[in-house]
Amino acid sequence: MLNANASSGESPLVGIIMGSASDWETMEHSARTLEELGVPYETRVVSAHRTPDLLFEYAARAEQRGIEILIAGAGGAAHLPGMTASKTALPVLGVPVESKALKGLDSLLSIAQMPGGVPVGTLAIGKAGAINAALLAAAMLGAKHPEIREAYRKFREAQTQRVLANPDPRAAARALGITSAAPAKNTAHSRKKRKRV
Ligand code: RP5
Numbered sequence: 107m108l109n110a111n112a113s114s115g116e117s118p119l120v121g122i123i124m125g126s127a128s129d130w131e132t133m134e135h136s137a138r139t140l141e142e143l144g145v146p147y148e149t150r151v152v153s154a155h156r157t158p159d160l161l162f163e164y165a166a167r168a169e170q171r172g173i174e175i176l177i178a179g180a181g182g183a184a185h186l187p188g189m190t191a192s193k194t195a196l197p198v199l200g201v202p203v204e205s206k207a208l209k210g211l212d213s214l215l216s217i218a219q220m221p222g223g224v225p226v227g228t229l230a231i232g233k234a235g236a237i238n239a240a241l242l243a244a245a246m247l248g249a250k251h252p253e254i255r256e257a258y259r260k261f262r263e264a265q266t267q268r269v270l271a272n273p274d275p276r277a278a279a280r281a282l283g284i285t286s287a288a289p290a291k292n293t294a295h296s297r298k299k300r301k302r303v
């Protein structure tokens with residue numbers, strides 16, 4: 107019943123759970139980031155509303171299965187992270203998935219506003235939160251696993267070097283494919299400038 111998709115042959119240290127398969131588009135960024143850092147993880151859909159018994163079993167048994175941190179992503183009335191935290195002493199990191207109706211503000215508040223006594227570490231809405239949940243998990247695991255601390259340090263250092271190596275925002279935006287289609291001379295900014303002279 108507790109079979110999940112493990113990332114490698116190694117025993118997973120992180121469990122990435124989500125309320126619906128529709129959350130995967132967001133939560134795969136947690137998975138990809140852990141893969142980049144070489145942290146073994148497992149993933150599975152566990153819904154607080156649709157499969158509450160599975161959620162209780164998964165959360166209650168995660169620690170004895172060798173999982174050290176749980177990342178839980180959910181959208182809307184996002185009870186999954188809080189309910190997971192209620193059944194385990196493992197740290198739970200919550201990722202608010204962007205909802206259609208309220209753009210994830212509902213998810214964010216549902217996850218962040220836990221009553222005192224049962225903490226959920228809440229990340230940003232959507233992709234940024236999913237990436238940061240994985241990075242924070244790696245930072246926490248690093249206290250016990252030196253190779254993960256080193257992988258995390260290298261990730262951060264490479265990120266810093268990338269920014270320093272690309273000081274020109276136009277060139278960096280072009281490289282990332284996010285440059286605006288409009289040529290600089292047609293922008294409102296350049297028109298204003300021309301008027302002033
Ligand atoms: C939540 O409801 C899930 O986490 C998901 O973000 C949201 C919508 O689920 P689906 O209707 O797409 O399955 O429980």
